Amino acid sequence: MNEHYQTVNGSNSSPLGRLGGAAILSTAYLGPIQHYSKLFLYPECTIEHYEHFTKQTYRSRCDVYSPNGLITLSVPLVKRAKRQAVKDLKISYDYDWQLLHWRTLESGYRRSPFFEYYEDDFYPFYSDKKYDFLIDLNEDLQQVVLELLKKRPNYDFSTEYHKSYPEADDYREIISPKVPLETDTLYQIRPYSQVFDTRHGFIPNLSIVDLLFNQGPRATEFI
Secondary structure (H helix, E strand, O other): OOOOOOEOOOOOOOEOHHHOOEEEEEOOOOOEHHHHHHHHHOOEEEEEOOOEOOOOOOOOEEEEEEOOEEEEEEOOEOOOOOOOEHHHOEEOOOOOHHHHHHHHHHHHHOOOOOHHHHHHHHHHHHOOOOOOEHHHHHHHHHHHHHHHHOOOOOEEEOOOOOOOOOOOEEOOOOOOOOOOHHHOOOOOOOOOOOOOHHHHOOOOOOEHHHHHHHHHHHHHHHO
8 A cells, every 4th residue: 555645634534535545445336436436536446355244335236327217236145144254245146136137227228328339248247147256246347347448447455354544545434325425525426418317317426337328438537
């Protein structure tokens, strides 16, 4: 980790990533735009693999736009111990969640400008590919997203758990559907056209695929 960093108003407040430093992020399933904004902002990032799993977070779910508004897609997990590390979480295939997720993405984005352009990149994850562990699914999807965005952020993975990181800005609990976006004062919402915004208005910080399918090569302008 780079020790030359700056924060203001305490360790969990507005981090000045553009001036250098490091960020700690959780793993994310088709992570929100906010997650990718940190990957691109900080010169160094670490993705946490050893924290205890927390329910109802972006670690195993994403928010996308549907004809009826926001909808959450969750990756089902094998029954686990109460304090199980994220790296050990196994995906359950007791029902065909892959088909459900893909049909939801199709219904939400088939009419978007770039869905057909990118669908072949994502479809294998919902048809023939099977993953044992959540972190592997998340990472392979992230690699696809980064390739489509033509970005190569500098990040690694944790090798042990630390409750706090005095030398870095910790977003593990800040980037969460339970935490208001205003808490992250460095994150700037940049509105863009969405398929159903005439019905439900602009919905910020959805999964990165919402931005990709709607803006294509211009996506990085809104991160």
